Amino acid sequence: MTIADIPELRELDTRRNLIRIPDQLDVPLTRRVRHLIDTPEFRRLANISQLGLVGLVYPAANHTRFEHSLGVYRMALLYLKQLAHDERFAAAVSPADAEVFLVAALLHDLGHWPFCHPIEDIHLPGVPQHELFANSFLLEGEIADALREDWAIQPRDVVTLLSEKPRDTRSSILKSLLSGPIDIDKQDYLVRDSLHCGVPYGRNFDQQRLIGSLCLNKAGAGLAITDKGRTAAEMLVFSRYVMFSEVYWHHAVRSATAMLQRAFYLLYDALDLDQLFRLSEQRFIDALRQAAAMGPAGDLLAGLFGPTRRLYKRVAELSFFQNRELYEKIARRPYPWLAACAEELANSLSRQLGKRIAPHEVLFDAPPVKREVEFQIEVCFAKEGVYRDFAEISPVVETLARRQFDDYVKRTRVFVHPRIAAEVRELAAVEGLIREAVERTAA
Amino acid sequence: MTIADIPELRELDTRRNLIRIPDQLDVPLTRRVRHLIDTPEFRRLANISQLGLVGLVYPAANHTRFEHSLGVYRMALLYLKQLAHDERFAAAVSPADAEVFLVAALLHDLGHWPFCHPIEDIHLPGVPQHELFANSFLLEGEIADALREDWAIQPRDVVTLLSEKPRDTRSSILKSLLSGPIDIDKQDYLVRDSLHCGVPYGRNFDQQRLIGSLCLNKAGAGLAITDKGRTAAEMLVFSRYVMFSEVYWHHAVRSATAMLQRAFYLLYDALDLDQLFRLSEQRFIDALRQAAAMGPAGDLLAGLFGPTRRLYKRVAELSFFQNRELYEKIARRPYPWLAACAEELANSLSRQLGKRIAPHEVLFDAPPVKREVEFQIEVCFAKEGVYRDFAEISPVVETLARRQFDDYVKRTRVFVHPRIAAEVRELAAVEGLIREAVERTAA
């Protein structure tokens, strides 16, 4: 048996038992795949939106982690189909390994809870990584049973591939397909998020050519591309930049994000996180709002999830190229510092405007502590038999990775409650007040 | 002031204050439009899916009535922009009338409750029409206030346009834009449902050409098209047929629909419909499941909305061209008759299989009492100055309208609980049993 004989790969070709997802993609569902997606643990993803708060700004962006997971699984099939033709890949990865990878692709988001990324970004103690959180869903219950019975796969092997450091060539290769500069996750979400937002940004990076150029790196231990895929890979990197600029870090999306983060920050001591993170999105919201009651967090949550949408307004935006010095004082600070700083600003605004402004009515949003990963991947020049670093042969990728991404896309912004936005905007010296607040806040 | 001066039409051209919806459509939001869509009544539509149970079969089809309403509003702008160049239209419809139409387009789905169409289709006493149900949202509350203040429109005028028979030329024209063979609703939903389902069917009917061909009919009292738009209109009719065939009447969608209809039929006496129909989709489901508790309806609802998807299986399908006689005995019967007939079949299956099959474990699905509207619209042959009926010049439209639609797409099907599906399918004589059940059921 070879990789090409894996039933799911065969069905891709015979076009049987297909299910359709946008945009006009056929996903082959064998009986054993259907069994996995019909479990409660996987079905739960149908009630968790892929983009969370983005839907408040792009009204059609309410696609689910369920749909995305099917897309990633399909992309895994395409990667396997392509790499099966690579001798080194076929030597290192057995059909059984490939099946573990396939299952891992399908189940990679199992541990996602609602609004997972904004919550992880503030790095509070006690909040698990969603990759680790997934383990409880994988190691016991219906999914574990199905893996053992239908696939002859030990659930632990899937967990290992998804959430541990690779310990051998085989797992190092497979891990690089799941997570890396040109992984199956990005290949799906850039396109899918673009489609549902209704924007052209992440759709056009010549996916078929990129897939056609997949190979292994010089060491034979990770994904690389041939020079035929160089431009397509540059397009993917660029697409990702644009999606961050226009969607994920859209100023109104960041306002909503800042509101949710503050509410969670105010509440999390009182929450049973392990239970909370198992809920569907609506139940999750219900639980937060119940915990928040009529307090400040309740006010923030009502603006996001109440009968009327009421987002905080931007009163200042600091960018790397406009206000570099002040920008750098705020970017990548820990969340508690940002909250304290916002409170300082709320106090001085209270004085300036001559009325009480509650601490939670002022929010700072800034690039998180952790920088985005850089684009380290090798490009194989087949004719010359040479591997080069992508950034070495592509100044544009180097620029996007090192400069444009974290410093230009991710701005530092100050948002305030809409009831005071007009007044704050009229203050001549907002930037000065921000500067003072920053300086007054202990490091 | 002319129609072209309506602020929303102007913003369409200046490309200011746009919001994006798939696929890459820019919707201009003036302040007064934004005010309307930020009301709780309109915001509620963001929590009601456009296609309801279709999402159980096409996993990406969870777009909302909110998104669709924005799409219809945009289409209203395009219709107005085009028809403003038609002298008879401009003479009959004042800018103020056009604004009422615009608001009606935006708000046309305000009275939709979750799973509205399947519930309406079974024609139970006490279930209002959703168009009438909308009136309570329109005539009082924030929307009514906004209409009066921002638009100088009497809410009653919007209600009249949306839910009453037109009494003059002006309202007859505007009504035909909202509801008719080539209305703004269809123009949006065919495309939008296709996009989100991931299918090509409803996307390609040359919308720009169809819009470019809009004119008034001979009497000057309703929408028509010029012969330049004839083929595009045929394509729209054909697209709609395919969408019904492959999506709205997909056999698994019909299984889910039959399950929900039976559950609602079992429960509705005990429900406070007026309160129920004001809920968002998740709350609506919660309310139904609470009312159903552990009874038969609860079992049906668990298959649809429980942690695991568990749809009833098709054991028989009767079509016009295969089993015409039996098909015609079942099609277009009232729902209580269908339920009684299913119970008869459950009884005989119990006997055949030698085990108890509960009445709710067998479901009949059949074309509803009311046939789909035919495609009556006039086509203007400008050169000859003649208006002809669409069906007269297009045999294909006549065929789709009169024969293919209700008789070929809408099949009669029998579904059973998955626990007994295999056994029932093995019975040689299922069709005979169905025939007997039909004959035993009193008319």
Next chain:
Amino acid sequence: MTIADIPELRELDTRRNLIRIPDQLDVPLTRRVRHLIDTPEFRRLANISQLGLVGLVYPAANHTRFEHSLGVYRMALLYLKQLAHDERFAAAVSPADAEVFLVAALLHDLGHWPFCHPIEDIHLPGVPQHELFANSFLLEGEIADALREDWAIQPRDVVTLLSEKPRDTRSSILKSLLSGPIDIDKQDYLVRDSLHCGVPYGRNFDQQRLIGSLCLNKAGAGLAITDKGRTAAEMLVFSRYVMFSEVYWHHAVRSATAMLQRAFYLLYDALDLDQLFRLSEQRFIDALRQAAAMGPAGDLLAGLFGPTRRLYKRVAELSFFQNRELYEKIARRPYPWLAACAEELANSLSRQLGKRIAPHEVLFDAPPVKREVEFQIEVCFAKEGVYRDFAEISPVVETLARRQFDDYVKRTRVFVHPRIAAEVRELAAVEGLIREAVERTAA
């Protein structure tokens, strides 16, 4: 060796040696395929446009038979890949047979000469069928050599498949893939012509689903589809109808066609057809214009190919539903009759307008003698194990095939030289004059 091992099918999967054609299709070119397309005989197709005179109306429609042939070859790969999974197909068609089919697909248009279809439509003695004309290119020269050396194929076998009646099951199957209701030719040209014309009509018939439904008919001797492909096949039939309506039988395209046909009719006695039909498009035009010199044919050709486009104008249009009786008197008449009738009309117009109108200044265009083929294909209902005729289960296909196509799309039109168009249009009684001309013309 199996069909899947044919090198071209393997390259489709490994994505090597691809060439790109619209829209974003990768065509795998093995060395032996590249050898074929680099021959002078095949390269000649790069200088023959696919749609000929359509480019005078849709200015971007100047794609070539070369591009189309690559598209058909790619479609042949997809058909083979799919049908290789069908047991009966694999039993009847050996890999060697499949290679003959592949080559036949690539070379199917080799005998096309410029403006082939309009010239064939008038059925003049001495004009060969282009399928037969191809034989001279296939049986000797570089292509014949390449077939023998690179493919171990006898050129005669390709000729047999392309231009003779099938004599056994195997060739009957393969022939049905090349020519039939759902053949690889239509699958390519509908999409490709739409793309280059810039219209949406022929692009959206769910090609992937149609291909996924391919199977053999009941007798195992020809292509059929499963019921999963029924709607997609209806869409293809409908797309073809729309393309005929809006492109191939566009009134201005028909004016140009009628001009070329008349010119050719006037000239063909004096032409060396065998030599003429071997030329590229520009040389073909040059040769015609040289033969025509300053005579009537020269005038017609100058309007089509001279420095300025100058098409004849429509002065009457008779359709099946408007002027059925007169329409039926003209439709499907032999070309010499049409030319004689036009001369009669020219004479009476001369009298009416009091100035000489030359015979070639009046043109009749009418549906050709031969009706379009009907859509006879079987649909396999796999669950019930039944095959049904497509038209039986699809009224819309029956309508398109039997009624709408030849009678509604293909109109009878009269065109005149632009210098007299205004005057002729002002005559009250054009239709009467046409009627008289028809009656005066001997049968």
Next chain:
Amino acid sequence: MTIADIPELRELDTRRNLIRIPDQLDVPLTRRVRHLIDTPEFRRLANISQLGLVGLVYPAANHTRFEHSLGVYRMALLYLKQLAHDERFAAAVSPADAEVFLVAALLHDLGHWPFCHPIEDIHLPGVPQHELFANSFLLEGEIADALREDWAIQPRDVVTLLSEKPRDTRSSILKSLLSGPIDIDKQDYLVRDSLHCGVPYGRNFDQQRLIGSLCLNKAGAGLAITDKGRTAAEMLVFSRYVMFSEVYWHHAVRSATAMLQRAFYLLYDALDLDQLFRLSEQRFIDALRQAAAMGPAGDLLAGLFGPTRRLYKRVAELSFFQNRELYEKIARRPYPWLAACAEELANSLSRQLGKRIAPHEVLFDAPPVKREVEFQIEVCFAKEGVYRDFAEISPVVETLARRQFDDYVKRTRVFVHPRIAAEVRELAAVEGLIREAVERTAA
């Protein structure tokens, strides 16, 4: 009268008299526009391909300058429609000025001759700039008459706008729409070339948003964009880079280009350029081949335009990042130097291989003398009322403009006749021979 009242802008809205070009664009043709495009001078563009030799590599890329000109004219309408809402634009540009611009947009390529760009790139004495060459077509003949009669425009004003330095604010603005980083030419050709090549690269830069962001620069004397269009503009710049990388500077395209350049270089002394440049593409090729006869240029031209395609093969490729030193010695050298250097290399290859290699059998291709224009445009931050240089706020644009474009995309390559390619490739020391040839060639 305002700009919005220009008949062509009105027809854009009323959707009358449209002609279609890919992809699904409607171009409004008023009678006076139709008159212009039906002149012999404009009609000539229907026989000149947009991309010339690219069609030898991307077989569908045979779209014409005629189609492109219609696309640019439509884009001019969209620019005018948008900028008409800008107060400063409306104050500086009268409707009459706007009409001159419109005509200039339509006619901007009138002076293009076949293979214009490769021929201009080698900067031979006596070869005119195509912009100036156009003047003879504009200032006399049918176009000049039509401009005066139908448009009340002096042909000289169109010539001035198209080919002279702007002398006032008005012409400075209009010139920047025709030629600059975000001009109407690029907006059309990037998309159109992508479509016809079948590649995704130049299609997706959010054209509607870019157009929606058009404004004037700080000085009010040229095109700028608002910050809303920043990302879309980055996408356009990036798209252009990818098109150069994958299409315009594709290695096989460059081989064909080098062949044509050498042939022209060998022939041009003997050619009547003024007459030659007025021909259509086929006649142009005929004239070159006739002049070349059986000599070296004839051999080169036969490989491009003969019955069989026979491109020279790449035997060396020097890039900025691989062989920087050698690369820089060859890049941007005058063409005669390159030809001399190739001859040196031919000589040493003759010695190495022990057989005569003719000078024209070795070709050097290198970035031309003139660097591509940088992307200097201002971005208006409306909220702050500040204008910034694009490169200042976008490192990625700066990188593309300054580094990636000329140094990474445009490689230096050596091509040889296919009859010796295999032998040359086997020589160990090709790079050394190139180095010696470079050093031996006088500066």
